[in-house]
Amino acid sequence: MDSECSRLLPALCAVLADPRQPVTDDTCLEKLLDWFKTVAEAESSLLLLQENPCLVELLSHTLKSQDMSARVLSFSLRLAGIFAAQENCFQYLQQGELMLGLFGEAGPVGLPAWSVPSVRSGWIQGLCSLAQHPSAEQFLVDCGAVDTLFSLQGDSSLFVASAASQLLAQALSLSLQGRDTPQLGSQDSDWPSCARSIVGHLEEALRSRATPQVTQALKVLTTTFGRCHHPWTQALWMQLSPLVTCLLEKDPIPAAHSVADLFLTMARSPVFASSDCDLWVMLVRTLSRLSPTQAGPLALGVCKLHVCPLALRTQAFDVLLQPMACILEAAAQPPGPSDLLDGTRGSSSMADTLLASTSSCAGLLCQSLAHLGELQPLSHSPRPWPQAPLLEATLATLRFCNGSAVPLSSVGVRLCGILAGCVRVQRAALDFLAALSQGTGSPDLVMKVSAVLLEYLRSPDSSPMVLKKAFQATLQWLLTTSQAGGSCDPSPHSQPFIGELFPVMQKRLCSPCWEVRDSALEFLTHLTAHWGGQPGFRQALLASDAPELAKQLLRDPEGYVRASAVAAMGQLAARGLHASSAHPEQPGAQQKHLLPELMDILSSDSEGFPRRAVMQVFTAWLRDGHAEVAQDPERFMAGVFQVVGQDLDWEVRLQGLELAGVFLAQVLGPPACPYAAAPPTAAPSVQLAEVLRALGRVRVLEFAFHTLFDCDRPVARKSCDLLLLLRARTAPDSRLQGAGRCPDTAAVEATLQAWQEGKQGQPLGELGPEVVVAVLWMLDLEGLQATLAESSDHVEQSPQSLLQDMLATAAALDDHEADCY
Incomplete structure (x- = not known):
């Protein structure tokens, strides 16, 4: 522990010991415990206590104070357990009977604060920490902790009850540690005192007619056999198995689920799986009795x-x-x-x-x-x-x-x-039906599956969730039957089925329930993605009203539906399938009208989901060379980034950087292969300069520089990666690099500094290629990338600052309380 922390500790211990001093934040106490645990593991706990006697004084004060807050009492119990995990420190605390006072029957068990679950939990956690060495084994018996744990197994708090069972299993394992002889338990005297006490309690509980007590005993055994894979577990089972066997004779079997958990845990243990015990026989019997x-x-x-x-x-x-x-x-x-x-x-x-x-x-x-x-x-x-x-x-x-x-x-x-x-069974059956699509089935069975799925898709009684499951199962069966036929086309058995699906989809796209409209749009999107290029599917789709209905849902009152409609229309447009039903022979008839409508959604929709969907569609269109985007990519990009640059949704901005990355890859071309026999030839400076000018004209550069200092970490990281890629691709041109001292960079640097400080700043405007390269090399992009890669709590949170914050908070609250009077 450093000297500054040691200097602050006495004041903090005084605050914790004074019931008049409020400790406001449980999180601070948890962090403090984590720090003490780290220090104790790295150093000697005994030396730590000797050099900081205020810690012992705090624990001693816990014994004497009758009005200490429950949270500080729980903290002190857990802290004592952390120190006592080292045997020499445990014995040091034992000399002054401090451990007996904290964890014995005369300790917090008799205080009013014991009624608070956090105190009981802290008491158990403290004992869990110290139960690491032989001295702790006898202590658990002498202080009466084992008996208290027996009663806490039935605690009203499930957390306390579970922790008590866990600690009993840990104590049993500790007391039998190193005793690997299978003959252990032939006589009661062969068992250590702690183990005798716990096993005796388990035997009594297993004989009980009260199901809760049986359950508690079985939980301890399950935890023990799950954690410990030593030969002594066989001896323990030999002693207790007759009592567990007797449970199987009762009708009904008490604590049946706990019995099943116990047997499964034993079956997974290498000790019992390889032994000659009668576990498998008991499992056979149990399966027939449950x-x-x-x-x-x-x-x-x-x-x-x-x-x-x-x-x-x-x-x-x-x-x-x-x-x-x-x-x-x-x-x-x-x-x-x-x-x-x-x-x-x-x-x-x-x-x-x-x-x-x-x-x-x-x-x-x-x-x-x-x-x-x-x-x-x-x-x-x-x-x-x-x-x-x-x-x-x-x-x-x-x-x-x-x-x-x-x-x-x-x-x-x-x-x-x-x-x-x-509905519950319908959902489960449809999920299983979808899973069964991975197997084989005769054509007759496949037709039966199609018929039942159509019944559910058509039925007015199908709930929205059931319809969603039915759509998912239908898609799985269509995909599987197509793959089984070795073709991308729908199978011959599926073609009539697909034809019957479109009237159903049309009906569901007009449903008054938004969840149903949303599910139908998702289904239409998946169908189009898989079979949009197949003639039979295209003909059936264009002969229906589904494309027109999906287009109308771009103005749906529900944001989720609008987002799904955007995805559906984007997929339809990518396949040239969003013509009206009146002109199926002209698949591109309405294509020119979709881009302005999506741009309108991007600029004016009040919810983030539709805007994110638009950006995902635009990215897919640009990557795939969609006709309308390919006509004038720069105009398209400039229009998009004029809007995206003002968007307040971080996921929209992130998708904007994804779009920028696709555009950058297209204008730069593929990178040189690092394994090529001949060294790569640098691109002419004229070409690189034109690329940088194009990036400036479409506002990608200004957007990337601005998002570099975005308050949302994923956006800033994506921007940093994009600019590093751009710098790497422009680096071979030494003439562009030579502009590092260009006077025009001063204004850019000032703007970037303002953005970094959270100020609005002036827009960058159009930047010359030399200025762009100079700014790219001026920024410490590697350093920023390393900072952004750190966790969200990368800002220094030292133990010293934690102690100072807790002291300052206590003082501020005390002053505020005084001002109230």
Whole structure:
């Protein structure tokens, strides 16, 4: 610790110890703790306390004060734990019974402040910090901390309760550290006192009839087996496994989710995966005993295990498939197929859960669909992926939800009533249907998928989110079927489907709900991006009113919709597809009208999203050589930067620099290859000078210099990168560099200085090539780039300044409080 900080510490400790001195900011105390932790890790904590006795005095005052604020008390407890993490410092604090007073039963546990969760949390965090060495093990027992932790496991604060369980697991690991013999635990006397106390509590909790106590014990075990992979964990499990086994005999199983978490944690541990324990047998038993909803997460975890008996993984896979098998059985016509989902049939308990209520049915189906969606891309499925049956089951689920199913069984009829209009299940099923597009399917199944998707897209009952999911699933299936055919064109099976999509899109583009209009525009944009060059798609699109409707939405009252309309029209225009439906044979008929309209949005739209979308479209147009931009690039750029230079949205300015970078790359041409056999030939100075003049005429230079000092860091960084690139490309011309002392640079330098100081400054105007190069070399662009690359708190925040700020804040608040009277 430096001398200046040591000089400031006594005053700060006095402020913290005085309850009349307000400490306003918890963040400052957190920073102070972080600093002390850093110092303690780098130096001797004992020496630190001996050289700064005010710290010990602060901790001692914590014991005596009855009116210390909760935040300072919590801070002191955590600070004491940081120092006591080193064993010699722990013993030094123990000599004056300071540790026992802070963490013992006579300490803050008996103070009124103990009712504040932050104090209880600080007490636990302090003990977590000091529980690092053998001396701390016996201390935890002697001071009564272990017993207090047992009670805090049921704390009303979830943070405190969770921290208590974590600390118990840490204390158990500390007490058994280095004891690797599997025979540990053959007799109670073999266990250290701290471990005996904790294990005894766990045994008592596991025998309890109260589910919360069972849950608490299981959480400690789960944390222990997740953190510790030592042989002593086998001995611990051998002692406690009979009690956990007894839980599986109860109906229902108490704390079932916690039991599943424990077994999964053990299965992931190399200690148990390679041992001869009966873990796999218990997992088999647990999967068969849990309710369908409880078994799902455990089954998913088992299916993801790489080291696991095949029979167990197959059983877990069947558990995940059973809800879909029930759906298939309910949708089948009597007598129904005899073999569903590769032999998997729905169990009676599964059917009971599905038919119990809408909430239980929806919960089970959504869980099953989500879990199967996670397994679908994995390569180590226990048996072949049942693509076709799962597709049938997913489509049946969607039909049950929208009422289009015609079930002939009583179960199917009940499911129609339970799932009718269930948005939650519809969203989950559409997500899974999109995931299933990555598999294979017969043409008949693909046609069934198309039919169901069209039902949802056409239905007036489909909610906005369901419609969005339906659009996304439709796009995925169209893309997959095209790729499967080995062509960029839509597959022959998809062509009629695409033709039926346009009337749906037209209807959705006119929806009174803005989310629906937005989703339809996004879908139109993606379709055009993928198939805008294909004749069949172009003909169907131009024969519809979709382009004209999308153009009308450029003036939509909702900003998100206007932004999506800009993106859609930009994509249509790039493909020459935004002609009116009356003139489909003239794809460029209305193209000349789009650029002014987008420029109007850029200059006058009150929301940032549409303006950002316009800039993204302009950048794509310039990069791709769009016809209207290519006619006169300089005029286009000058018009854009006249507007963008005044925009207050930093993302618009950032996109403006992206546009400037594309223009710069085009006027400069490709850079010389650094691996070429012959040295690159420098471009003539006339050519470079003309490039710089062009950049000045289109206002790119003034925009880049101005944004170099932008208050938004990403903008300034992008500008710096752009100017560095420009300087690197103009560097070979020594005649342009020779103007470094040009008198014209003085005015430019003054303007840049004003901009850097946040002042308006004079516009740069048109700059000569020599002046531009001189300014580029005059600026310390590398230094600015390094500064901008630093984090947002790169300004010095030393421990000294932190201490000074806390002292100054306390003094200011004290003066303000006095003025009130």
